[in-house]
Amino acid sequence: MALSKIDVANMLTGATPVANGGTAATTLAAAGLGKRPNAKPIFINGNMAVSQRRTSTTGQTGDGYHVVDRMNMLVTNCGTYTVAQEALTSGNAFANGFANAFRIDTTTADSSPASGDILAVQQIFEGQNVQMFKKGTANAEKFTLAFWVKSNKTGNGQVNLFDNDTSGNRLVGATYSISSANTWEHKVVNFPADTTGPLDDDNAKSFIVEWWLDSGTDYSSGAVPSAWEARSNTDRNAGGALQIARNTANDWAITGVQLEVGEYSSTTLPPFQHEDFGDNLNRCLRYFYRINPDADAAASIGEASYYSSSAAFVCLEFPVAMRDSPSLEQSTGTNYFNLNRNSANDNFNTFNNLNASDHTSAHLYISADISGTAGHGGRCRFENASARLAFSSEL
Amino acid sequence: MKIDKIKKINFEEKLICYKITYVDSNFEKLVPLKEGNTDYQFILKWVADGNTIEEAD
Numbered sequence: 001m002a003l004s005k006i007d008v009a010n011m012l013t014g015a016t017p018v019a020n021g022g023t024a025a026t027t028l029a030a031a032g033l034g035k036r037p038n039a040k041p042i043f044i045n046g047n048m049a050v051s052q053r054r055t056s057t058t059g060q061t062g063d064g065y066h067v068v069d070r071m072n073m074l075v076t077n078c079g080t081y082t083v084a085q086e087a088l089t090s091g092n093a094f095a096n097g098f099a100n101a102f103r104i105d106t107t108t109a110d111s112s113p114a115s116g117d118i119l120a121v122q123q124i125f126e127g128q129n130v131q132m133f134k135k136g137t138a139n140a141e142k143f144t145l146a147f148w149v150k151s152n153k154t155g156n157g158q159v160n161l162f163d164n165d166t167s168g169n170r171l172v173g174a175t176y177s178i179s180s181a182n183t184w185e186h187k188v189v190n191f192p193a194d195t196t197g198p199l200d201d202d203n204a205k206s207f208i209v210e211w212w213l214d215s216g217t218d219y220s221s222g223a224v225p226s227a228w229e230a231r232s233n234t235d236r237n238a239g240g241a242l243q244i245a246r247n248t249a250n251d252w253a254i255t256g257v258q259l260e261v262g263e264y265s266s267t268t269l270p271p272f273q274h275e276d277f278g279d280n281l282n283r284c285l286r287y288f289y290r291i292n293p294d295a296d297a298a299a300s301i302g303e304a305s306y307y308s309s310s311a312a313f314v315c316l317e318f319p320v321a322m323r324d325s326p327s328l329e330q331s332t333g334t335n336y337f338n339l340n341r342n343s344a345n346d347n348f349n350t351f352n353n354l355n356a357s358d359h360t361s362a363h364l365y366i367s368a369d370i371s372g373t374a375g376h377g378g379r380c381r382f383e384n385a386s387a388r389l390a391f392s393s394e395l
Numbered sequence: 396m397k398i399d400k401i402k403k404i405n406f407e408e409k410l411i412c413y414k415i416t417y418v419d420s421n422f423e424k425l426v427p428l429k430e431g432n433t434d435y436q437f438i439l440k441w442v443a444d445g446n447t448i449e450e451a452d
Contacts, residue, residue: 205433324432353425388422
């Protein structure tokens with residue numbers, strides 16, 4: 001919907017602004033713009049543009065944030081996958097402004113998953129970031145989840161909302177139908193409000209959106225939970241028939257994910273909130289911060305100082321406050337890092353200690369392979385393009 | 396990735412973090428002793444499941 005001119009007079013009177021030359025259907029309220037309580041997208045990195053870790057990885061058999069930021073994959077004894085940030089150059093999703101997607105390809109099939117096997121993709125939310133749904137109150141809001149999806153498989157997939165705070169957890173689900181193979185389709189899924197179980201107003205794991213792609217009967221022998229219920233695992237993939245794990249020809253991709261407060265249809269859904277890349281990246285950095293994402297062999301890590309003749313600290317401040325005190329993730333190897341001081345260089349293999357870490361800064365401690373003078377300063381940098389260093393505060 | 400071991404890391408004889416290493420991998424994690432850290436939560440569960448953290452050097 002293009003708005004060529006806004007009637008400012010209406011704004012001054014408090015009436016709903018109307019697009020000049022438009023119809024009633026083109027009012028901002030009708031488009032949902034006047035209803036959003038959230039200034040930023042609730043679903044982070046919904047356009048799949050940020051992928052700090054890598055753009056593709058093969059042989060994935062387990063859980064983790066393998067590629068695209070904020071997109072967590074659950075795999076329990078259920079096949080092997082290539083996971084990628086797929087660059088889009090054609091198709092309906094691309095034509096609607098999405099140049100990237102999160103994609104999995106089955107490379108080793110599990111033709112008959114055992115009862116407890118799982119294949120799912122999810123995003124996990126801090127409770128303090130989803131308070132606008134007023135869950136657990138008399139004023140609880142409905143949920144709308146919209147996304148672009150593509151698969152070689154047609155049929156129903158199941159997507160759930162999961163309350164991780166209420167004792168025993170709560171769950172609601174719905175199915176979406178993929179009508180045409182290998183074709184980007186836009187889905188709008190509605191979920192009811194939940195007046196039971198408020199979400200904690202904190203930085204912990206409270207709320208999850210989960211797409212189930214395959215499973216054993218422990219997760220599929222129930223019924224799709226169309227109303228909020230106490231969690232029953234057998235319901236979580238009861239309506240899912242995509243069975244992505246079962247053949248190496250299978251793939252599944254998603255982009256343009258938006259989670260909205262309230263109930264919308266495909267015609268009333270507010271437009272996707274496109275952020276610029278920097279804003280999107282900054283929101284992702286709260287959960288994961290990779291130093292030197294371009295893998296420059298000599299990129300800077302930070303200023304260092306010698307604590308003793310054989311040990312040094314590197315003090316780092318994170319570019320944004322992280323969700324909680326992060327773990328340091330590193331790939332180590334012979335001479336992967338370097339400490340340059342007093343006209344000399346020491347190569348070293350690993351950071352030995354994570355010291356005095358909080359959600360805004362950390363001290364990295366080196367206690368092997370270096371030598372210097374206590375009190376001397378220096379610079380710490382990468383020495384090998386294969387070295388990786390990151391901080392993770394994922395949920 | 397399959398965990399090889401989890402080890403205590405001391406600084407000046409005080410436990411300061413844990414190190415997780417993985418089988419057939421040069422990837423490792425240094426995990427702070429913070430309840431909100433999900434790797435720390437994982438370590439607590441790993442121990443509750445009957446596994447043992449290796450003592451510091």
